[in-house]
Amino acid sequence: DQQVKQNSPSLSVQEGRISILNCDYTNSMFDYFLWYKKYPAEGPTFLISISSIKDKNEDGRFTVFLNKSAKHLSLHIVPSQPGDSAVYFCAARVRNEKLTFGTGTRLTIIP
Amino acid sequence: NAGVTQTPKFQVLKTGQSMTLQCAQDMNHNSMYWYRQDPGMGLRLIYYSASEGTTDKGEVPNGYNVSRLNKREFSLRLESAAPSQTSVYFCASSGQGISYEQYFGPGTRLTVT
Numbered sequence: 001d002q003q004v005k006q007n008s009p010s011l012s013v014q015e016g017r018i019s020i021l022n023c024d025y026t027n028s029m030f031d032y033f034l035w036y037k038k039y040p041a042e043g044p045t046f047l048i049s050i051s052s053i054k055d056k057n058e059d060g061r062f063t064v065f066l067n068k069s070a071k072h073l074s075l076h077i078v079p080s081q082p083g084d085s086a087v088y089f090c091a092a093r094v095r096n097e098k099l100t101f102g103t104g105t106r107l108t109i110i111p
Numbered sequence: 112n113a114g115v116t117q118t119p120k121f122q123v124l125k126t127g128q129s130m131t132l133q134c135a136q137d138m139n140h141n142s143m144y145w146y147r148q149d150p151g152m153g154l155r156l157i158y159y160s161a162s163e164g165t166t167d168k169g170e171v172p173n174g175y176n177v178s179r180l181n182k183r184e185f186s187l188r189l190e191s192a193a194p195s196q197t198s199v200y201f202c203a204s205s206g207q208g209i210s211y212e213q214y215f216g217p218g219t220r221l222t223v224t
Contacts, residue, residue, distance in 0.1 A: 009151065034212060043115070043201050043215030044154070089154060093210045098169070101146075103153035 003027045004092050006102040014110050019077040021105050023090035026071065030092040034099070035064060035075050038087045047088075048075070077107075085109045113137055115216035117202050123222045124192040132187040132219050134202030142205045143185035144169075144213060145177060147198040154201065160185055161208070192223045 005024045013019045021035075031052040036044035050057040050064045050073075057064050063076045073092075077084055087106050091099045115136045124130055136143065144159040146169075156169030160179040174196060176188045185204075189196060199220050203213040 006153075032210065036215075041218070043203070043217050045215065046212050049212065096208070096210055098156065098159065098210070099213065101154040103151060 002103070003030075004090060004100050004102040006088075006090060006105045008105050009103070010106040010108070012108045012110055013080050015082060016079045019075075019080045019084065019107055019109070021075040021077075021088050021090075021107065023073040023075075023102055024071060025073065025092050027092070027094065027100075028071065029094045031095050032093050033064070033066060033073050034091045035062075036089045036091065036101075038089065038104070044089060080109045082109050082111055115202055115204055115214055117200075117216040117219050119219060120217070121220050123224065124189075125224055126193060128192050129188065129190050130192065131189075132200055132202075132221075133184070134186065134216060135184045136202075136204040136214070137183065138204060138206060138214065139182070140204035140206040140214070141182070142208060143179065144203040144205075145175070145185070145187045146201045146203065147171065148201060148218075149198050157187065157200075192221075194223045197221060197223045
């Protein structure tokens with residue numbers, strides 16, 4: 001039972017435009033959400049997180065939006081840069097329990 | 112400060128052979144994890160150790176064993192490797208507990224023939 005779903009395996013975006021990566025979840029008990037970025041031949045690195053008490057969190061070019069009623073999370077990257085090409089994983093947790101990861105979306109930024 | 116280190120980086124095994132993947136962290140984190148990453152499957156948790164002296168099964172523990180040697184080190188053992196265990200293995204650690212941000216190692220690419 002995949003509780004965290006990333007339905008788009010891949011996404012291509014023109015450099016300078018906005019990249020929007022989506023994540024859906026089924027467990028209403030999730031209270032904390034994270035995004036990780038992974039380059040080839042490297043481990044995932046933490047990018048940004050959001051608590052369920054918020055609906056938006058920004059860090060530079062990266063903004064995460066949370067829509068609890070729709071059980072939907074999205075990561076916006078503006079403007080997209082070639083170095084943003086990577087696989088992005090969303091993750092979620094129930095308080096005091098382990099993280100659950102999605103299957104990942106490969107983002108390709110086209111110069 | 113090296114973060115999370117894993118050895119080896121690459122390994123090829125024949126079916127039935129055994130091996131141990133090593134992981135160490137220098138961030139004084141309490142919790143450590145082993146994941147495997149397969150195409151289209153994301154990161155699946157094999158085993159984790161919430162604190163020194165404890166280990167628990169994750170989502171896909173069959174065919175694996177772990178040892179939390181001390182606070183720094185957490186090893187993953189394949190007793191009798193199978194082709195289905197061909198994967199990229201990541202070790203991770205977290206300092207605030209199992210519910211928080213994890214720091215990942217660079218991975219071990221394992222091929223079982």
